[in-house]
Amino acid sequence: MTTARAVPIVFVHGTRFSAGQWSVQLTALRDEFPVVAVDLPGHGALSARPWSLSGATEVIARAVDSLDCGPALVVGHSLGGYASLEFARCHPERLRGLVLAGASASTRGAWAAPYRWVAGLVPRVPADRLARWNDRLLRRLYPPEVVEATIRSGYAFHTVPAAWGEVLGRFDAGAMGSVKAPVLILNGEKDTVFRSGEADFARAHPRARVELVPRAGHLANFDAPDAFTDAVRRFARQLSAVG
Secondary structure, three states, X not given: OOOOXXXXXXXXXXXXXXXXXXXXXXXXXXXXXXXXXXXXXXXXXXXXXXXXXXXXXXXXXHHHHHHOOOOEEXXXXXXXXXXXXXXXXXXXXXXXXXXXXXXXXXXXXXXXXHHXXXXXXXXXXXXXXXXHHHHHXXXXXXXXXXXXXXXXXXXXXXXXXXXXXXXXXXOOHHHHHHOOXXXXXXEEOOOOOOOOOHHHHHHXXXXXXXXXXXXXXXXXXXHOXXXXXXXXXXXXXXXXXXX
């Protein structure tokens, strides 16, 4: 049962996914915390809505307000992590804490080049083929209880060029200067690409720390759902304790 002091938690999904990415975390945490997961513009239930970073921040803001418990802990993965950084800049009064998962790499400079190439390539492959590939991959790698909600919600391949086109070139460790709340940088131990800047991101914020999910990759909440959830739970409890 949630308590009056429990910090509300908003989960923000990564590239091509939807709120279904967080089904395991929502189930595990909802008895202790008010929780919700969002669909970003162009994804899930908002598939027909054009992507924009400003629109993403407003989706997160409305989710925080919907819980009606004051400022929230926002947990953002990959694309959702960068959208959460923008939310922190635009709506600091709504943020109690931030978890950046797989989103502590600079999106500027040479690092961005291969991702621009991939974002440009995606529209050239039929979406139904990409969906079948993703379904097979997820079912091969993970148990049904971890990924079936994601598979049922479908994929937003049509949004990838616009989403990463706006994120690439925009974020580096300097973005942490706009975050006024405590930050947990939560990365999969094997996610060498998206944790490449974690030390710089942590140094750029006086109340940031890094925690690694052992043996997990970029999809850490799929690779090690219990460990990922436990890390979020501990951080949320710390925020709740300080009020």
